[in-house]
Amino acid sequence: MRPITEITRADMAHIALGGAFLGTGGGGDPYIGKLMAEQAIAEHGPVPVLDVEALDDDALVVPVAMMGAPTVMLEKLPRGDEAINALRSLEAVLGRKADAIFCIEAGGLNSTIPIAVAASAGLPIVDGDGMGRAFPELQMVSMTMFGIHACPMAMADEKGNALVLNTVDNLSTEKFARVITVEMGGAGLIALYPMTGRQAKEAILRGSLSLIHNIGRIITTEQAANRNPADLLARELNGVRLFEGRVTDVDRRTEGGFARGQARLEGLEAYAGRVLTLKFQNEFLVAEDETGRPLAMTPDLICLLDLETGQPITTEQMGYGFRVIAFGLPCDPKWRSPHGLDLVGPGYFGYAHQYQPIEDIERN
């Protein structure tokens, strides 16, 4: 896989598609962020992409993101300069300008919004992120494992409100910021986890933008050739084809503001007669076979592709009768450390399974 060195307007279609895939069923539709990035690039030119090694050790690197309900952002579109305002507020507190930005998560809406911000701010974007996929909460980033504080964190809305938070730890940042997003109308733009180039080299997950772009490119070219992209994705990404089937039941409920639930899939073709259960909390978190044995679990990625079109499917879209391919990808090795599993392993989300890497499960 060749790393990308700049993002042009034409790259955004691939990135939005790859971002939807790495959203692992959540993270929101990257479409709005794609349109914003296309406009910003048309106005300000392509966004340079930096390898994390190219950062000066004392550079200031800041991820920007949308926080809150993606459904809200699909209705109340941004004014456009909220994220820049958040970034400027953070810079004012820190007393210095940011040298580069990056994506806090590689999946969903937050895979595309930072590119629009980078283009408008005239800043390069680092080829990396904090999750390697989508996760629902602020503290669920690799930076937390490396002792990097989310605060000072800045939040901004379209009315011009900008708030700066200082909290005792990253979980507290999540709790307070979540409440503020509601007051902001359900979604806000944020800048947080200010860090040095040296910290970034240690803490962030590398190559995410190149990966997103590559996934989008594979899906597009395979769709154009009338092939389902699952096979080529599996080969290129060391992925595991978990299942092919039809959604026969979706059970959703809300707990603490997060859409939790599970879906039952009945097998088609080679999987006829088999059953797969997908458990989700915004994102797909656990896949189990008919005996309850796990086939893949968080932090490994579980992605759903439409059987006919190869298009990624979200937990919100998924409905009775959908015909899908369930697909598993190994997560970044950093997540498999004890600290990583404390943050985003099955236990944190309330599942009883002991974490097993997807490739180990497949081998047995």
Added chain:
Amino acid sequence: MFRIGIDVGGTNTDAVVMEGDRILAGVKSPTTEDVMGGVVESLTKVLDQSGAPKERVSAVMIGTTHFTNAVVERRHMARTAAVRLCLPAAQCLPPMVDWPEDIREAVGGRFWMARGGNEFDGRQISGLDMAELDRIAAEIGAAGIDTVAVTSVFSPVSDEMERKAAARLKERLPGADFTLSSEIGRLGILERENAAIMNASLRALSERTVAAFGRALEAVGLTCPYYITQNDGTLMSREFVQAYPVLTFASGPTNSMRGASFLSGEADAIVADVGGTSTDVGALVKGFPRPASTTVDVGGVRTNFRMPDVFSIALGGGTIISGEGDAVKIGPQSVGYRITREAICFGGQTLTATDVAVGLGLADVGDASTRGRMPNDLESIKEKINALILNAVERMRVSPQPIPVLAVGGGSILIPDRVGDLPVIRPEHFSVANAVGAAIGQISGEVDRIFSLASKSREEALAEARKEATDKAIAAGADPASIELLDQEDVPLAYLPGNATRIRLKVVGSMHG
């Protein structure tokens, strides 16, 4: 009393006459360039064949692709003013931002963004600024535009701003038509606004078309009311379709599936509509097509209409069979309308899917004595065709229950008597199922918005939504006693702590009288 159903398709205009649940006659005529010629011819033929006295026809239901075609061909679209109530939010992506250049030009590409809009929970983003609206009205008037689409942020939650702004603009623009996004679209502002703008640009065409349908009816001596079918299989009054022409988009496949359901008496089934070049396979749930879940492009513009979920394969009566033995290929080319010249069973030289059916004695079409000129591995070719059909049907199947497959359309002889473990039903009048679908249209009411559960329970919110939908259906002409719940879904809003849920709900009822 009698009802007439008409389906104006791209190739044929079909018509049926029904008395109660009985079909008295069904005919096909070629669709004409002016549309009306084909309608008059079909009406004349079908009235003649059925013997139904004109004065005893109580209603005519028309399904048409006319408005979809106008968008696809960028024809007859009026210059439109798009007004979005949103400031200070939503400036970054102006109206029509993601439209193809040629269609944006077709509607003139003019837009205004103004103060207004709501939050998800009903709070205001900002209040309406009447002076600003007056200024916008003056500019719209100066541009000579007379149709306006008004879209407010979160108008599915509260449509008050759209209504107030339109009323204010109307004071300054008394001759203009207004389309409010909350009346046609669902959550997702770009898609809803797109639908509103397309609708506004089609209103003049809609008035002309509806009037022309009226003249066509008059020309054959029919004085009864007429209705147009919308994409959920329900009916719109003449006044309603003049105001909301976009709701006819994709009504064709819906009519065909609803007609199949009616003709067979099956409410849950797979429908295979076999034409000359392709087969559309869809699923019926409680008598209505299962909707597609994703956004749908109409003429390159993203919308969130609920279109039927249809899987199409390149297999029809005219599909060309090439190669021999193991290398035999089914399609994807077709002889199409030339079938009556080129297919072997009609004396031609090309082996088609229809010839395979004739050769095996499954169909009585053309000249059976041509069988001698057909290859002798017809059985294995038919098996391949059956495998294609099985695959398509399996993809649309939603449950392990052995629901039937309904074979309709001119080429449905290609469907075997069983598809896998599913029985096949070939209803009478299968070739005009789409016109039957139009004739049996019902009236619906729909709600899709976010409900706050801070002060009420989920059950109370669902009841409130159901009442709203029922009121809408009654307002649209449904008989209150016949109204029933068709579809209901509630999805909690993700990533928000708190108590908001998005409810989509639809009721249907029979037409009054």
